[in-house]
Amino acid sequence: MKKMLFFQIVLLFLAGIAYGGPTAGEILQKADTFRGFGENGFSFDLMIISHRPHKKPSKNRLIVNVKSQKSLVKFLAPKRVKGRAMLFEGRNLWLKIPRTRKVIRISPAQRLMGEASNGDVAATNFSLDYKPVLVGEEEVEGALCFHLTLTAVDRRVTYHKIEYWVIKETGKPFKSMHYSVSEKLLKVVYYKSFEKLNGQEKISRLLLINPLVKGNYTWMIYKNYQREDLGEHLFRKENLNRL
Amino acid sequence: MNLILKIAFLNILRNYRRSIITVLAIIFGCVSLIVYGGYVEALYEGLRESTIRSQLGHLQIFKKGFNEFGHIEPEKYLLTNDDVKQINDIIKSLSDVEIATSRLNFNGLLSNGRTSAAVMGVGINAEEESLLSSFVSIVDGEDLFPDEVDGGLIGKGLAESLDIKVGDWVTLLAATADGGMNAVDILVKGIITTISSEYDKRLIRANLPHIQNLMYTDSISRLVLLLKETEQTEPFAQNLVEIFTAKNMDLEIRTWRELTPFYHKVVEMFDNQFLFIRIIVMVIVVLSIANTMVMAVMERTTEIGTIRALGNTRREILTLFITESIYLGLIGGVLGIVFGIAASKGITAAGIIMPPPPGSSSGFPIRIFVVFRFLWQSMALGLAAAVLSSIYPAVKAARLKIVDALRFV
16 A cells, blocks of 8 residues: 555655756757758748948849758849849858859858848758757847757857747747857847748748847748758859859 | 378378278268168168059148038039039149049959959049159059940959959949949959058959949049149149138048158158168267377377477467368268269169068169268268377377477377
């Protein structure tokens, strides 16, 4: 009789421990599912509207092809940038401009400035490049979120630390703040809206804010998500030359 | 009076050993000051002209506000085509200008296809700049020509870090005048060095039209003027500022002095050193002359006694000795100038090469200028030293009682 009671108490105890809520890793992985199709190839159209202080906003249209952790970006508009291509391959960013012979490599440090920094944010797979730690639950701008702190796994990742808020109820990313090694805030991102595609919800509008320059912010609008079976050879630097 | 002059002169010849020592001391002082002063003057001139002729020109004209705000918002502070036309019209009417040439500065990345390096470059008018860049050396390949539209010259450090050789194609990525990005190809025509190896690590020079193409603009950053004579710089700049203000033009001018803080620091440092050395030399010269003089008077005490006994006054004794030292001072001074000039020309002619100064990659030959003010200053110093140091012993000697003087041993 006493043995039975003992067992019951132990079981209850174990059951209590087992149910503790999602781990940091699980939250992160779920949030990442809203940003692509994972291992399979896919593509989408992207419209980037950049606002700068005292200047007219500039609008760029691109086509983005993604496979594994690589993305190939081709510019469609405006006329000045048409034909340009960028390849995000691992830690490298390669840029090819029409009528030039050499591909230009842009290092992670050089990427911190300008529009390339936005591409960097949008392309990053957080699960792979960062280690997550669950800080707790917080209410941020009216939404109840899980707050994660992400630390870069190695020095070649562009942003050393990211503070990430994911909506508790749906698992969707809400806000992220990107920091350099010296703890300087370089980017604030809001994941504004999502669209259903093939039964899955994917991010459709991002707002990226440059905290260092007042009035400098960018909208990235995703459309036309499609699964694509793209060859690996397309995602190599050598291929950029042939585009 | 005449007699004293003659006797003083004969005394010098009589005491030839003491005279020679005194004169040598004066010569030494003069030659040191003349040679060192001339050396420093040549260094200043070399630094000045190399600074002016490799980069700065004598003065530069910018859009007003460029120097204060240009690095933040470069596209707002460029000189447009119209600005340049207006300025050129004004300059044509002034005769002191040798060249007025346009430059467009840019920052960017230079890629060899495998990696890229940050560069600071300038788009230039190749023909005009060849007169201005006489201190930029081409170490490989050839100079830039305007008909090779996409040609470029790369700094040595930059070529080494990207492993580029003459004849290679590289791609230059830069910020455009309106804040976007663009890239063009550059054909490496030559590898260059300047006086600063740090500068060479990021330096690229290309043809102006090609760079204007790259940056989607036909404006320029600055107009660089080379005058016929460096001394004309200040008056010319002032004149130009007056003209610009009168015509209400939105421009600013910087002379080469204002553009190079380095030159001033070097001059200041050398001026301090020169002063220090000068003081040491003067002290040595004065001491040695004084020593000789004191000894001379002491040894001639009996002679002084004799002269006094013959009826000459104290004043006449004083005059005699001071006259002797004036002679010595003059002879020493003149010989000092002669030898000083000879030493200066001789060292310059020898063509001794100095090792490269810090931050530079090439040595230079020693030159010693003959500077008029050092010539008369050192002569004056020698003379003054000789005369002043003879006063005290002469006065002492003259005050002695005749009896004591005659018996002095």
